[in-house]
Amino acid sequence: MTDDPVLRESSEPPAVGELTPPDRTLMGPGPSDVHPRVLRAMSTPLVGHLDPSFVEIMDEVQELLRYTFRTDNEWSIPVSGTGSAAMEAAIGNVVAPGDTMLVPTNGYFGGRMAEMARRAGGDVVEVDAPWGEPLDPADVEDALATHEPDVFGFVHAETSTGAKQIDVPALTEAAHDHGALVIADSVTSIGGVELRVDEWGIDVAYAGPQKCLSCPPGASPLTLNDRAMEKVRAREEPARSWYLDLSLLDDYWGDERAYHHTAPITNVYALREALRLVAEEGIESRWERHLEMAGALKAGMEAMGLGLNPADEYWLPSLNAVRVPDGVDDGAVISTLLEDYDIEIASGLGDLEGDIFRIGCMGYSARPENVIYVVNALGETLERLGAEVDAEAGRTATLDAL
């Protein structure tokens, strides 16, 4: 990137203008549109990360996280980083060197779980399902019996495939029968799709703020029950990351409130406001709203002549995997939507690359104005590019459903 490194250092300050990003409608896999109240919270002047007033804010955020995760876990905190940091905090602390972790192969994020488990010093074993389908409890049971893993991870809402893991209690029960702790990736479900950490027997869940919580990334929800935290506290060898070591963070987020690292204060402000919005709406109403809005989106797609990739049974309302019609270049559609409509949607990943569009319906983006706008724009664009779709029928079906 440096054309002339020798001159650069002594050169004049770079001329960088005012921040004026385009005004996008975010209907991709995240970030989603941020609620204006959350944006406003981010412009609040800071207090110190050890200020008594911040300690109060920490308590409130923890309480709101418990409500949103549907858990009583004392250990419910925002991790100081984006969703992958919360993911690594979960896996890197719960998986100790020599442990075996069972991970799914039915999407991109199971692969990331495997990668993180290996770096934590663990051995990885797999339970298979095709990309775009949930795990079958019988297959999980078999894999547990064969490998007797210490930890079992699954993805509740696969952002790469738009498939929802169903039968979660059957999976956790099987894992517990085999003595494994259960880690759930709930990045794309928290605050938008029914998720009941305690009732479903999930030991550890991590999430991202920039999906159904409509909060900018930077502080990411994590919850662990006592059984999981006991394992973390009893580790013989410390976690391999100091930054994400939950036994050290215990002193900051626990009763002591002792310095570990400087928390991302503004991101905690933002998450607090985003979670307040969840509490105001009510978590179950919020799940309902996502179902309704994504339902209208799905109805539009189907009326237009586009199919959704996952079966209805495990359709994920927050992330709609829409099949790309034959003969259409998905990249051309995505860039037209961005350039002509300022709409962000995304292409498929991995096994589904080129086969699906990924259209999010999350948080503040799960609103009638966003849904009809994207259905209309996608229909128009596909027609313009010569695909055999009925844009008008799509619009009508969505409007009828809204």
Next chain:
Amino acid sequence: MTDDPVLRESSEPPAVGELTPPDRTLMGPGPSDVHPRVLRAMSTPLVGHLDPSFVEIMDEVQELLRYTFRTDNEWSIPVSGTGSAAMEAAIGNVVAPGDTMLVPTNGYFGGRMAEMARRAGGDVVEVDAPWGEPLDPADVEDALATHEPDVFGFVHAETSTGAKQIDVPALTEAAHDHGALVIADSVTSIGGVELRVDEWGIDVAYAGPQKCLSCPPGASPLTLNDRAMEKVRAREEPARSWYLDLSLLDDYWGDERAYHHTAPITNVYALREALRLVAEEGIESRWERHLEMAGALKAGMEAMGLGLNPADEYWLPSLNAVRVPDGVDDGAVISTLLEDYDIEIASGLGDLEGDIFRIGCMGYSARPENVIYVVNALGETLERLGAEVDAEAGRTATLDAL
């Protein structure tokens, strides 16, 4: 924290009110007062982390980071976390299992370096100096000759002691003569205290945004030269953190701009604005301003009868370690300042606990209004608590110097 876990999960949504933190004047070891333009940037609606417009913003931030670090390093990026994440990204990637890292013992953050190096699989050796003093180049030379380490880390601006490492080029030259890569902690110097990464022969430097850059924590500056990045890319075993693996981040921040993790978009916006303010002021003028403002603060302390802990030669303008007068309870002073004046300053840590106040003079907090306010408040408070200080003389000396 949960009084009645069984009832909690089914209970009503928590009643959490509007975010109304107190209006503090931040004169502690960080965060410092955030510039209003940076706060405003944080309320900017988001674009996606792979949006072409965000890629442009990434380029601009990298360019501004090079200017601020005084480097031509292509590899100059914001790490997705707070300062400790940038620290662990530096150490965890550059130190491979079996490597030896030489760390200083003259403050809190040398200890943290050691901890991170061990977790990276490295062996740690030490070079000693008392807390509050810089390393002596002769001692560093001896330690290098004795241990022949692979990596040498030092702290340019020790936030725990208020001492500045002087003679940096002598340290880096010695390290290079012994084949060691040099990592500099510049958390409390970047943008406020003279720091010249390339000219001084520093191979890797990490920093925090919430000190002299007056930016909320959440995206943290890191720079590595080609030699350091070559070592990172040639590692046999991947870094132990997936989230902070620089060889993977290469694809996102390098030419490819491929997805690794969702960047903390808003924090990148904020850092961009904070660095624009550096470029507008000019880096050398900014160092000068910090010297002048902290000089007025120091003059006030000395005229009041308070001594600074470090000798003038290695006094750190951004973090003033002021000796607590005999018979005064530092905790009482600090809480009076917070409660009666809304001012945050901090106590000493580790070897200096109870011995010093730590008074920051950083970024947007390095202004005449902040400096006279804290000098006046500290003088009044100490007099009120019965310390033998001359508050009036302190005020006058500071006003004269401003």
